[in-house]
Amino acid sequence: MKVFMQLKLFNREGSLERVLGVVRLRGFQVTEMAAHQPGDSETLDVTLKLNGQRESENLKQQLDKLYDVEHVEMFIMAPVKSAVMSNFSRQPLAAAG
Amino acid sequence: MRGADFVVKALEREGVDFVFGYPGGAIMPVYDALVEAKFKHVLVRHEQGAALAADGYARASGKVGVCLATSGPGATNLVTGIANAFMDSVPIVAITGQVPTHYMGTDAFQETDMLGVTxxxxxxxxxxxxxxxxxxxxxxxxxxxxxxRPGPVLIDIPKDVQLAMITMPEAPTEQDKADASPDPAALAAAVELLEESEQPIIYAGGGIGMAGALDAFREFVEATRIPVVTTLKGIGSLDGQHELNLGMLGMHGLKAANLAVQESDLLIVIGARLDDRATGKLDTFAPRAKLIHLDIDPAELGKLRRPAVAVRGNLTESLNALRAPIAIRNWRTRCLTRKAETAWDYNAPGEDIYAPRLLRLLTERSGPKTIISCDVGQHQMWVAQHCNFTEPYQHLTSGGLGTMGYGLPAAIGAWLARPDHEVIVVSGDGSIMMNIQELATLNRYGIPIKILLLDNSHLGLVRQWQELFFEERFSEVDLSDNPEFIQVAEAFGIRGMKIEHKHQEEEGLEALLQAKGPFFLHVAIHPETSVWPLVPPGKSNADMMEGAKS
Known part of the structure; x- marks a missing residue:
């Protein structure tokens, strides 16, 4: 199953590492990643494309528990007729076709 | 003041009574500040003992336990204790020294990336x-x-931060946030399921005690009159002698508990995480049952089995909302009849000491203010099966991590938290050697802990598995070269006694319980005594093996 996650982290020491550690431990692989620090420099916007066989809702809940995670959203990637664009980081949420 | 002085002041502000630790180079400024601390520092003899003592203190007191160590090996020695607290959701704060910030990342002496490690x-x-x-x-x-959901937190403090001069800030005013209230719609759905159910079982976990929801839980049990099974950590949430308590479920669960769960049509899972040792093979676990799952941690709801109704939030509020009588007389009678029919028979052949009987006697002879702190192995399961507990804090056990060496340091923490209690370590000859250096801590502080060592000269549970599942190919389980334990205890200034025969059981327990200070009762048991019942790995909880008593 392919999963798309959008996270907003407090950009503190080790916050991105913690997210990636949870992703690995809970049985998912990162296939694409982008991280961007907005102007306020307090937070980090992270987009992850993940691949894994386990229940993705569990992963979302585990990420949501992290102290540094302010917000997490998840989308299951499925074929659609046209690309759906996120207004978060201008990344496609789901590819066309 | 220095940063180190603030560390001590901050601990005082948190109401800390005891800090368990061991000094070293990178934490020396904090140890210097400790000289004027209002709380007591307990010097252990290995940092793992500090973390596990903080764990035992936290479980027995309901407060946050604190441990302290230097950088590098001091900090890494805490790791097992931190993992133990994480797996069992125990609130501890571990403070470690770190090399100065300008040395960090240079592979400096005693530098370990503790943020990364933990x-x-x-x-x-x-x-x-x-x-x-x-x-x-x-x-x-x-x-x-x-x-x-409580758990461990680490603060890794570089030495230059400890030494830097600062001005004491005002005390923080932020209050703890209250647990969220449960969703009324979820509660209504849960009530509906309860009313429809004909064969419900309450599955009680350690979260009940940790949430301070014991009263609400017990009132829920009395109102609904639903039979109860407990997890290892849920022991004590309902008095072990309560008629509705069917006992512990799982791999070494009692027959009445496992079979009731397997036959149930509704499981009310309260403060538990459906651990594999409790459920056995998950897809055969309680095959007909719907689940109502109550927990504070949303990540546990649906993690292993999707509940029909998930209720997240304050447990007391949730249980109060579900409290209503339901008509299950026939089912209840069936569960209680089976409980009576499968009650343990403590008669065992031969003249050897039979560990389950000895532990049953121990619990009958002990007063109401008794805490038993277990190590890990056969003895741990026998305690869970055969000792009686009326409160969760009286049963200290390493449930999730299964940390051999837990019992003695956890008992030290527990006694300091509740010095009016009799604290008894029940250990095995494998486990006791894992943290035996903490006998020195008993002697140093005059801590009157009693130790009951069940010695079968083997790693008993591994030996049992090798016998059952590895065609009796015994591999590295023979501990017949153990030291003479009474001599070891005496070398630490602790009196002891050894018993080997059935007729010495009463005498040994009498000596243990009557001793005024610490006491070491060395109990030789037969190496082939096994823990029964046993659900083989990968099997359903309905497939319990049972065998001879010795």
Whole structure:
């Protein structure tokens, strides 16, 4: 199953590492990643494309528990007729076709 | 003041009574500040003992336990204790010294990346880069450790941050957030399921005691009159002698408990995480049952089995909303009849000491203010099966991590938390050697802990598995070269006694319980005594093996 996650982290020491550690431990692989620090420099916007066989809702809940995670959203990637664009980081949420 | 002085003041502000630790280079400024601390420092003899003592203190007191160590090996020695607290959701704050910030990342002497090492076994970890960071990180560490689902928090403090001069800040005013209230719609759905159910079982976990929801839980049981099974950590949430308590479920669960769960049509899972040792093979677990799952941690709801109704939030509020009588007389009678029919028979052939009988006698002879702190192995399961507990804090056990060596240091923490209690370590000859150096801590502080060592000269549970599942190919389980334990105890200034025969059981227990100070009762048992019942790995809880008593 392919999963798309959008996270907003407090950009503190080790916050991105913690997210990636949870992703690995809970049985998912990162296939694409982008991280961007907005102007306020307090937070980090992270987009992850993940691949894994386990229940993705569990992963979302585990990420949501992290102290540094302010917000997490998840989308299951499925074929659609046209690309759906996120207004978060201008990344496609789901590819066309 | 220095950053180190603030660390001590912050601990005082948190109401800390005891800190368990061991000094070293990178934490020396904090140890210097400790000289004037209002709380007591307990010097252990290995940092693992500090973390496990903090764990035992936290479980027995309901407060946050604190441990302290230097950088490098001191900090890594805490790791097992931190992982233990993480797996069992125990609130501890571990404070470690770190090399100065300008040395960090240079592979300096005794430098270990503790933030990285502990990342997956803490609720959170802090690394203050300036003394001002300490102002919010220390109180926040305590708040995080005790809030929601409790757990361990690490603060790794570089030495230059400890030494930097600062001005004492005002005390923080932030209060702990209350647990969220449960969703009324979820509660209504749960009530509907309860009313429809004909064969419900309450599955009680350690979260009940940790949430302070014991009264609400017991009132829920009395109102609904639903039979109860407990997890290992849920023991004590309902008096072991209560008629509706069917006992512990799982791999070494009691027959009445496992079969009731397997036959149930509704499981009310309360403060538990459906651990594999409790459920056995998950897809055969309680095959007909719908689940109502109540927990504070949303990540546990649906993690292993999707509940029909998930109720997240304050457990007392949730249980109060579900409290209503339901008509299940026939089912209840069936469960209780089976409980009576499968009650343990403590008669065993031969003249050897039969460990389950000895532990049953121990629990009958002990007073109501008794805490038993277990190690890990056969004896741990026998305690869970055969000792009686009326409160969760009386049963200290390493449930999730299964940490051999837990019992003695946890008992030290527990006695300091509740010095009016009799604290008894029940250990095995494998486990006791894992942290036996803490006998020195008993002697140093005059801590009157009693130790009951069940010695079968083997790693008994591994031996049992090799016998059953590895065609009796015994591999590295023979401990017949153990030291003479009474001599070891005496070398630490602790009196002891050895018993080997059935007729000495009463005499041994009498000596243990009547001793005024610490006491070491060395009990030789037959190496082939096994723990029964046993659900083989990968099997359903309905497939319990039972065997001979010795």
């Amino acid at each position: 990342m997956s076994i803490v609720k959170h970890s802090f690394l203050p880069r300036s003394p001002e960071d300490l102002f919010w990180m220390l109180p926040e560490a305590f708040r995080v450790a005790r809030s929601g």
